[in-house]
Amino acid sequence: TQFFSKISVCVFKMTNGEVKVGDKVHIKGSSTDFIQTIKSIQIESVDVKSARRGQLVGIKVEKLTKPGDKVFRIG
Numbered sequence: 001t002q003f004f005s006k007i008s009v010c011v012f013k014m015t016n017g018e019v020k021v022g023d024k025v026h027i028k029g030s031s032t033d034f035i036q037t038i039k040s041i042q043i044e045s046v047d048v049k050s051a052r053r054g055q056l057v058g059i060k061v062e063k064l065t066k067p068g069d070k071v072f073r074i075g
Helices: none
Strands: 002-004 009-013 018-020 024-028 033-037 041-043 046-048 050-052 056-060 070-074
Touching: 041 050
Parallel strands: none
Antiparallel strands: 002 009, 009 056, 018 050, 024 033, 024 070, 041 046, 041 056
């Protein structure tokens, strides 16, 4: 949904399943394509251990993301 470059945080809406700190995710878009392990998750600026369907989630990312990119949990 959004990317905050100063703090390298990607915000997206969970549409399916659950993600937890330590999960691997694949972030894919028209010019974005990388895999990383989730090191932190925030919901409304509060650190949480996991997030599930329907929640708006922020995760720290290692590379630039763009609106419209998709986030997929691996494994």
